[in-house]
Amino acid sequence: MKNEFKSGIFFTAIAQYSTVVVQLILNMVLSRLLTPEQIGIVTTVQVLILFFQLLTGTAIAPAIVQNKELKPEDYGVIFNYTILIGVITSLFFGVVGGFTLSTIFNDPIYIPISWSMSLIILTAAMNQVPNGILSKEKRFKAISLRLAGASIISGVMGITAALMHAGIYSLVITFTMIEAIILVLNLRLVDIKVTRSMHLGPMKKIFSFVKYQTSFLLLNYFYRNFDNLLVSKFFGAKPLGNYSRSYQLLSLPITVFLSVVNPVLQPILAEHEKNVPLIRDTYLKISQILAFIAIPVSVFFSLNAEPIIYLLFGNQWGGAVVPLKFLSLSIWAQMLAQMMPAIWQARNLVRIQSFNGIVSLGTICISIIVGISFGSIDTVAIAVSISYIINFIISGSLLMNRALEGKFRLIVRNLIKPFILGILLYAVLYFTQDFTNILNSFVTLLVRGSIWLALIVVFLYFSGDLKNIKQLVKNNE
Known part of the structure; x- marks a missing residue:
């Protein structure tokens, strides 16, 4: 393995x-x-x-x-x-x-x-x-x-x-x-x-899995696109363009890391479907590593939304800056939550996964409607960010209890140090913003990114987590 x-x-x-x-x-x-x-x-x-x-x-x-x-x-x-x-x-x-x-x-x-x-x-x-x-x-x-x-x-x-x-x-x-x-x-x-x-014989063999997995994917589709549909309907194509660009950037770090892990997890863990301790330990180890990545990334994107938008897309996309600031605060929650479907599938518990999707749909859609009611894509971004954090807590609790025979506190334990690192990064980067706003967006991001990366390495080294992460990767069997 x-x-x-x-x-x-x-x-x-x-x-x-x-x-x-x-x-x-x-x-x-x-x-x-x-x-x-x-x-x-x-x-x-x-x-x-x-x-x-x-x-x-x-x-x-x-x-x-x-x-x-x-x-x-x-x-x-x-x-x-x-x-x-x-x-x-x-x-x-x-x-x-x-x-x-x-x-x-x-x-x-x-x-x-x-x-x-x-x-x-x-x-x-x-x-x-x-x-x-x-x-x-x-x-x-x-x-x-x-x-x-x-x-x-x-x-x-x-x-x-x-x-x-x-x-x-x-x-x-x-x-x-x-x-x-x-x-x-x-x-x-x-x-x-x-x-x-x-x-129909071959289709019958996969029908049950496809039925419940499709229901989950449809629920996932609605709560991940409900904001786009409502923004397009109530605010028009231009605000949707700005909102979708900010959401696209939000999705970039999630894609970079999860698109590497998730396609590999299910095919490998599916062979160990009944070995719950193995799947639970694998999930916790990988989620711990992802937390040390996702929380610092959330902080960096949120505090540097303006130079990121202007560098990548140009000055005509100023309307995407504020939504990106708020949406970025949920990167860590989305990254950790989007890893969970691979575990549900590996345990062949797609029926319970579908129930999880119903809960997620209700949580996120209600938040989006609240955000829309305040009349701007900025408030939609705030509502969406909060809803994804709530959804992570609910989904993580359900996964640990129903699929991995554990408690949510095991996930919380993994997040303590990453959150301490995130708070440290936010404080340092926030109070040094005026001093690091240099020449243009590229140089500004280069300087701030260097400080950000140096702080991460120093924290992980002195906390002993750098060594622990290396050991987790080395011994992950």
Whole structure:
């Protein structure tokens, strides 16, 4: 398990970091060529696209990983169903989605944008079976190279289109092509037995897992996109563009770390489904390391929202600064909470996970409505940040009690020192802000980042946690 985990982390990190770099460069270029309103339009379509993707079977890949009874011939049958569902759903989205959005927002641009992006639904559906097979076989190197290659190619295509004045369609090209390229590579990497059969046997084997996992993903979708939907409806495309840019930056550190850990956790821990002490210890060890990363990152992003926004996106995105300040305070809670689904899946407790999703939906949606009622995206950001912290406490308690046979205080114990470090960082960086505001955003972030990193290293060294973290990583079996 130790070697598999290290190998998986290594290759997944290569792919995810390549993807993050490409996306960051793409966003930096497009944010200077496109307006907040244009990006807000594409974001609105993306929100609806994500919903339809969930309906086409996003839960199939983890179901394949978890199920021990599937045979090679079953994969071809399931693949046939993903094609059928993908075709029907993408056509439905092209017809109904575009018309609905154009009617709601009184803008015909949503119709061609929706048709253009409907290909994402079909290709994402068709990717589920090969994705599941690759993960189940722990072919992390192949998964990583595939994702990195698709990200780079689609990113280059998007930037090229933007420089050729494709406007809003440069974003559409980027988002559409990445899934299409992954599909082509998947079909070369995975040998799926071709069959005309549509018998229900293979689907029945994964139905229970898919049903509960899909219900959780739908609940997760609503509470993670409810703010975007309401901001778009009540405030318009431009405020949504600013809000989505701030949320996108908030998601960056979460993606950087969790996209490396989560894809590896479930395939490996699924083989130890009944070994609760092993899964609990693994979760606590990894969450402790993540806490020492996530809490300092929350502090840095919150205190440096302005130079980060202006450096990456330019001065026209000033409206995203305040939302990023408040949203960043929840980075640590979101990072630790988003690690939990992999544990639920590894324990094959997706039914309880769905209940957790219902609680999360209620908590976060109520907070968003409160934030909207105060009339600005800034208050929405405050409400969202608070709700994610509350959600982490509720979800962590449920996970420890129902899946890991432990108490929430075990998680709290892991957070004491990281929070002390976070308070120290906040105090030092806050009171030195005026002295470190030098020349331009880049130099300012460089100086503040150096102080931030030095304080972290010194704290971890003198507290003994640097040595402990190294030992945890070394001995993680």
